[in-house]
Amino acid sequence: MKNLSKKISTKALPGFMELLPEDQIVFNRMKTVIRDSYESFGFIPMDTPLIERSEVLLAKAGGETEKQIYRFKKGDNDISLRFDLTVPLSRYVSEHLNDLTFPFKRYQIDKVYRGEKPQKGRYREFYQCDIDIIGREKLSFVNDAEILAVIYEVFSNLDLPPVLIRISNRKLITGLMNSLSLAKKSVEVMRIIDKAEKISLADFKKSLTSLKLDKKSIDLIVKFIGIKGSVAEVIKELSLLNIDNDIFNQGLAELKAVISNVKSFSLPAKAYTIDLAIARGLDYYTSTVYETNLKDYPQIGSICSGGRYDDLSDNYSSQKLPGVGISIGLTRLFSQLKELGLIKKTGVSPVSVLIIPFDEKFVPRAIEVSRELRVGGIKNEVYFESAKFKDKLSYANKLKINRVIIIGEDELAGNFLSLKDMDSGGQKKIKSKELIKSLTA
Amino acid sequence: MKNLSKKISTKALPGFMELLPEDQIVFNRMKTVIRDSYESFGFIPMDTPLIERSEVLLAKAGGETEKQIYRFKKGDNDISLRFDLTVPLSRYVSEHLNDLTFPFKRYQIDKVYRGEKPQKGRYREFYQCDIDIIGREKLSFVNDAEILAVIYEVFSNLDLPPVLIRISNRKLITGLMNSLSLAKKSVEVMRIIDKAEKISLADFKKSLTSLKLDKKSIDLIVKFIGIKGSVAEVIKELSLLNIDNDIFNQGLAELKAVISNVKSFSLPAKAYTIDLAIARGLDYYTSTVYETNLKDYPQIGSICSGGRYDDLSDNYSSQKLPGVGISIGLTRLFSQLKELGLIKKTGVSPVSVLIIPFDEKFVPRAIEVSRELRVGGIKNEVYFESAKFKDKLSYANKLKINRVIIIGEDELAGNFLSLKDMDSGGQKKIKSKELIKSLTA
Numbered sequence: 015m016k017n018l019s020k021k022i023s024t025k026a027l028p029g030f031m032e033l034l035p036e037d038q039i040v041f042n043r044m045k046t047v048i049r050d051s052y053e054s055f056g057f058i059p060m061d062t063p064l065i066e067r068s069e070v071l072l073a074k075a076g077g078e079t080e081k082q083i084y085r086f087k088k089g090d091n092d093i094s095l096r097f098d099l100t101v102p103l104s105r106y107v108s109e110h111l112n113d114l115t116f117p118f119k120r121y122q123i124d125k126v127y128r129g130e131k132p133q134k135g136r137y138r139e140f141y142q143c144d145i146d147i148i149g150r151e152k153l154s155f156v157n158d159a160e161i162l163a164v165i166y167e168v169f170s171n172l173d174l175p176p177v178l179i180r181i182s183n184r185k186l187i188t189g190l191m192n193s194l195s196l197a198k199k200s201v202e203v204m205r206i207i208d209k210a211e212k213i214s215l216a217d218f219k220k221s222l223t224s225l226k227l228d229k230k231s232i233d234l235i236v237k238f239i240g241i242k243g244s245v246a247e248v249i250k251e252l253s254l255l256n257i258d259n260d261i262f263n264q265g266l267a268e269l270k271a272v273i274s275n276v277k278s279f280s281l282p283a284k285a286y287t288i289d290l291a292i293a294r295g296l297d298y299y300t301s302t303v304y305e306t307n308l309k310d311y312p313q314i315g316s317i318c319s320g321g322r323y324d325d326l327s328d329n330y331s332s333q334k335l336p337g338v339g340i341s342i343g344l345t346r347l348f349s350q351l352k353e354l355g356l357i358k359k360t361g362v363s364p365v366s367v368l369i370i371p372f373d374e375k376f377v378p379r380a381i382e383v384s385r386e387l388r389v390g391g392i393k394n395e396v397y398f399e400s401a402k403f404k405d406k407l408s409y410a411n412k413l414k415i416n417r418v419i420i421i422g423e424d425e426l427a428g429n430f431l432s433l434k435d436m437d438s439g440g441q442k443k444i445k446s447k448e449l450i451k452s453l454t455a
Numbered sequence: 456m457k458n459l460s461k462k463i464s465t466k467a468l469p470g471f472m473e474l475l476p477e478d479q480i481v482f483n484r485m486k487t488v489i490r491d492s493y494e495s496f497g498f499i500p501m502d503t504p505l506i507e508r509s510e511v512l513l514a515k516a517g518g519e520t521e522k523q524i525y526r527f528k529k530g531d532n533d534i535s536l537r538f539d540l541t542v543p544l545s546r547y548v549s550e551h552l553n554d555l556t557f558p559f560k561r562y563q564i565d566k567v568y569r570g571e572k573p574q575k576g577r578y579r580e581f582y583q584c585d586i587d588i589i590g591r592e593k594l595s596f597v598n599d600a601e602i603l604a605v606i607y608e609v610f611s612n613l614d615l616p617p618v619l620i621r622i623s624n625r626k627l628i629t630g631l632m633n634s635l636s637l638a639k640k641s642v643e644v645m646r647i648i649d650k651a652e653k654i655s656l657a658d659f660k661k662s663l664t665s666l667k668l669d670k671k672s673i674d675l676i677v678k679f680i681g682i683k684g685s686v687a688e689v690i691k692e693l694s695l696l697n698i699d700n701d702i703f704n705q706g707l708a709e710l711k712a713v714i715s716n717v718k719s720f721s722l723p724a725k726a727y728t729i730d731l732a733i734a735r736g737l738d739y740y741t742s743t744v745y746e747t748n749l750k751d752y753p754q755i756g757s758i759c760s761g762g763r764y765d766d767l768s769d770n771y772s773s774q775k776l777p778g779v780g781i782s783i784g785l786t787r788l789f790s791q792l793k794e795l796g797l798i799k800k801t802g803v804s805p806v807s808v809l810i811i812p813f814d815e816k817f818v819p820r821a822i823e824v825s826r827e828l829r830v831g832g833i834k835n836e837v838y839f840e841s842a843k844f845k846d847k848l849s850y851a852n853k854l855k856i857n858r859v860i861i862i863g864e865d866e867l868a869g870n871f872l873s874l875k876d877m878d879s880g881g882q883k884k885i886k887s888k889e890l891i892k893s894l895t896a
Contacts, residue, residue: 022510024550024771027534030504032547034554035561042500053805054829056836059483063471063580064505064566065525069463084506086527088570093468106473109465113475115803115853117840120476125505129529139504149840156818156839167829278819280826330465362556364494377597378719385721388495388608395497398597399558399590412556 029130029138031345036362036414041348043360044172045123048143048342051168055160057121057145062102064125068094070105073330074298082128095127099144099341100326107148108330116150117157123344137345146339148326153336155268158302158322159275161338165306165318166281168342175356176309177317180289183269183302184321186252187293189262190238194231203227203235204295210239211291239291245273248288268301300324304340314350318342363413367394367453370406372422380421383431383449390450410436417453470571470579472786477803477855482789484801485613489584489783490564492609496601498562498586503543505566509533511546514771515739523569536568540585540782541767548589549771557591558598564785578786587780589767594777596709599743599763600716602779606747606759607722609783616797617750618758621730624710624743625762627693628734630703631679635672644668644676645736651680652732680732686714689729709742741765745781755791759783804854808835808894811847813863821862824872824890831891851877858894 026032033041053059068085071094075083084095096102099122107114123143130136145164147157162179169177187207191200206221213221215236222232234255241251252266269288276286294303299321306318320340327335351357367387371380380396387394397406410418420432420441431449434441444452467473474482494500509526512535516524525536537543540563548555564584571577586605588598603620610618628648632641647662654662656677663673675696682692693707710729717727735744740762747759761781768776792798808828812821821837828835838847851859861873861882872890875882885893 022514022771023508024511024546026504026550027506027508027532030506032503034551035499035501038500038502041502054834056804056806056809056834058476058804059479060476061479061482062473063467065468065471065568065580067464067468070465073463084527084529086525088525091468105465109467110475115850119836127506139506152840154839154841156822160822160837160839275818275822278822280823330463363497363499365497368497377716381601381716381719382721393495393497395560396601398595398601399593400595409556 027138029132029136031137031139031349036359037348037352037357039361039364040357040359041344044344044348045141045143047171048168048344049121049123051164051171052121052143052145054167055119055164057119060103060106060120060122061124062096062099062106062122064095064127065093066096066102066105068092071096071101074101082130084127084129097128098126099124099142100146100339103144103146103148104327105330107335108327111331111333116148117153118148119145120148121145135346135349137349140343140345143342143344144339146326146337148335148337151334151336153338155271155302156275158268158272158338159279161304161320161340162272162276162286163279163281165304165340166279166285169306169318173358174308174351175311177285178307178309179286179318180292180305180307181269181272181286181302182288182290182292183265183272184293184299185261185265185268185301186238186290189259189265190234190257192261193257193259194227194234196227196231199225199227201295204293207235207239207291207293208295241290244283245286245288248290249273252290265301272302294319294321297321298323302338311354314354317347317350361414363395363415365393365395365415367392367417367419368410368413368415369394369396369419369421370403370410371396371398372403372420374400376421376426379426380419383419383421383446386446387450387453390454392450392453407434407436419449468579470573470577472578472580472790477800478789478793478798480802480805481798481800482785485785485789486564486582486584488612489609489785490562492605492612493562493584493586495608496560496605498560501544501547501561501563502565503537503540503547503563505536506534507537507543507546509535512537512542515542523571525568525570538569539567540565540583541587541780544585544587544589545768546771548776549768552772552774557589558594559589560586561589562586576787576790578790581784581786584783584785585780587767587778589776589778592775592777594763594779596712596743597716599709599713599779600720602743602745602761602781603713603717603727604720604722606745606781607720607726610747610759614799615749615792616752618726619748619750620727620759621733621746621748622710622713622727622743623729623731623733624706624713625734625740626702626706626709626742627679627731630700630706631675631698633702634698634700635668635675637668637672640666640668642736645734648676648680648732648734649736682731685724686727686729689731690714693731706742713743735760735762738762739764743779752795755795758788758791802855804836804856806834806836806856808833808858808860809851809854809856810835810837810860810862811844811851812837812839813844813861815841817862817867820867821860824860824862824887827887828891828894831895833891833894848875848877860890 083097125139126142127139165179188200202225210218219232241248292303292305301322303321305316318340322338324336325334326337369380369384371377384394384396397409416436418434425431430443430445432441433444524538566580567583606620629641643666651659660673682689733744733746742763744762746757759781763779765777766775767778810821810825812818825835825837857877859875866872871884871886873882874885
């Protein structure tokens with residue numbers, strides 16, 4: 015088969031991230047930190063099939079999704095790869111409604127697929143790390159405040175530079191539009207608002223003018239998204255707008271409820287803010303919305319977004335299931351952090367100790383020591399191959415394992431072990447009995 | 456959209472396992488135990504794309520794989536879902552040959568896809584938990600012994616009933632066949648040997664006769680696979696067969712090397728045996744082969760199989776890359792254990808403590824206590840919804856959270872907390888400062 019060697023490309027497909035061990039270990043550690051943070055608030059693990067019926071995935075999807083989805087036939091089945099974790103959640107909750115306890119708090123950390131044009135920072139296969147809290151008929155707004163606390167906790171635990179979590183409530187814009195008798199243009203206006211921070215004020219106004227909004231409306235929208243200050247100040251300014259619309263006032267009441275509860279979670283004041291320019295126009299959210307940025311790296315955009323929706327499963331279930339949730343796009347986040355040099359590499363191996371038998375004769379003793387360490391909770395490995403001693407040490411160097419235990423004639427005869435520190439190069443004799451204590455000290 | 460509710464099925468596709476939280480938590484715990492066991496021996500995590508070029512996956516595949524594979528086009532790309540983790544490993548090692556350190560020890564715990572007819576115990580989507588040790592040009596047979604120790608460690612850590620790991624060496628059968636001038640029938644004979652333990656001796660002989668083997672050859676094969684006893688006895692009997700064939704003798708020497716090294720790993724003698732009826736006829740193994748059974752449940756077949764191969768990547772690379780590895784089919788194993796009643800359920804939630812504010816007024820204090828517990832490393836959640844007190848307790852019951860902290864007027868005024876044990880029904884007052892100590896005692 016050797017003649018095939020030139021023909022088959024061994025590269026991963028474009029748009030599919032494939033990491034070398036050193037990066038993979040960091041990536042997996044991030045996944046574990048996110049999982050543990052989610053679990054510490056009581057979110058329950060979920061694992062749904064990667065393949066779903068196309069009619070399930072596409073029931074509510076728009077044109078862009080239909081273009082990007084990986085859809086195919088297997089036998090008579092029209093099936094697709096999931097493009098997010100929310101539609102599978104919706105199907106799962108509808109299917110298992112009577113077996114679940116509500117509020118249902120679940121997390122899912124899994125790959126999703128979108129056949130986008132591969133380009134920098136865009137992946138066709140990527141991890142989403144989602145949490146959602148689903149109520150039955152109703153759901154307290156304390157949950158929206160807790161989600162904010164979860165976001166803060168996750169990124170603190172990930173040991174990333176400071177984040178700023180921005181929240182708003184979509185009913186504010188919807189109500190504002192309704193009060194201006196512009197309900198039909200609400201979605202288009204939200205899309206323009208989403209772009210507001212990337213364009214000049216003049217261009218922003220021009221975009222709104224092109225939707226045939228009058229000057230009074232445009233001025234009010236500009237005034238609205240321009241409201242800044244502490245959360246208390248923003249809420250006060252919103253009240254002072256005196257907008258006589260039920261939806262607007264409901265949005266304001268909801269935002270107040272979230273903000274007043276956030277205080278109980280002891281978040282530092284500088285970790286979150288109300289930002290009325292967040293609309294998430296393309297999403298299905300109906301109330302609270304979230305975006306999260308690294309304060310010092312605004313260029314990478316939102317690293318964690320989400321919001322509250324009125325009904326998770328209106329496609330499949332007649333129960334009303336309000337929910338609130340967020341998603342971290344981990345693959346993209348990882349690649350951005352790597353590019354910014356913010357990834358702290360921790361090693362190329364999960365072990366911190368390599369045991370080197372000087373030659374074959376000392377392999378049994380090396381295995382014995384390895385086992386003792388493993389029983390003592392210390393991950394380790396033995397170098398089994400016959401090689402020159404310096405090549406054995408070089409294996410430890412390449413895997414960045416900085417402690418090496420050497421076993422040879424002297425060690426066996428004297429019933430001790432030699433422990434070499436690969437960083438300092440120093441070497442010392444240790445009694446077998448004291449090895450674990452010495453390694454965990 | 457409500458009118459769609461009857462039309463779209465919310466069931467997972469047939470052949471795709473979907474678990475409720477209580478089972479999912481057990482399943483994930485098993486995954487974590489396997490991962491930690493693998494890492495404790497120095498295996499490095501790997502995560503390859505689920506989608507590969509079809510030509511990569513099918514380069515060496517036979518007819519059955521071509522039928523079962525999920526293959527489709529996206530744009531101009533002919534792509535497929537991986538059907539195992541070995542072919543992606545082979546591609547990965549060839550692609551990153553110069554960035555990896557050898558011996559390369561990696562694990563991958565991931566889903567694979569095979570469009571088999573859905574039937575009991577057969578899944579179209581299932582987890583494989585693989586380890587492989589890949590050498591460059593050569594690889595010590597101590598590794599084959601270590602793999603045996605890893606298998607034993609994994610199933611001990613999973614707390615399953617006792618396992619029996621059966622090993623053999625495929626060169627013994629190949630050499631035996633060559634010595635009988637039956638090399639061309641070697642693969643067919645291996646397939647029959649694989650079935651030997653499921654059929655009668657008469658049927659076994661009949662199958663061999665149908666391949667037109669003479670009586671002398673059949674008798675020798677029957678004698679060969681009938682050799683039983685301690686590992687020392689089996690090795691002695693194999694020598695006494697006096698088979699004058701280099702491959703046979705090489706297989707015997709390799710088997711001896713593995714067995715002599717296994718002793719150093721301190722495996723109990725009853726945990727492993729040589730079983731010459733293991734051939735793994737459909738696989739690519741060329742030397743050591745493994746199968747693993749639950750001693751008391753032989754009916755569920757092998758739960759962990761593998762072996763050694765001469766060259767991982769002959770399709771893509773001109774380097775010779777000998778390796779040895781095993782795979783656990785976790786989805787199938789889980790479903791079998793569940794059917795046998797061997798799954799120990801641990802709960803429906805990752806948390807062990809629920810905090811119940813008596814009414815809305817006590818939510819801030821509940822959040823404060825929750826945060827203190829989380830900082831102290833205790834996963835917990837707060838019940839935020841307004842509901843009758845007994846419904847709040849019922850939430851704890853349904854999620855099998857057996858400790859509940861209640862916060863109401865008395866607790867707030869007296870600066871204490873009420874801790875209720877849901878199993879016993881008992882309730883006691885605890886000072887806030889002593890809560891963590893009391894919960895971890």
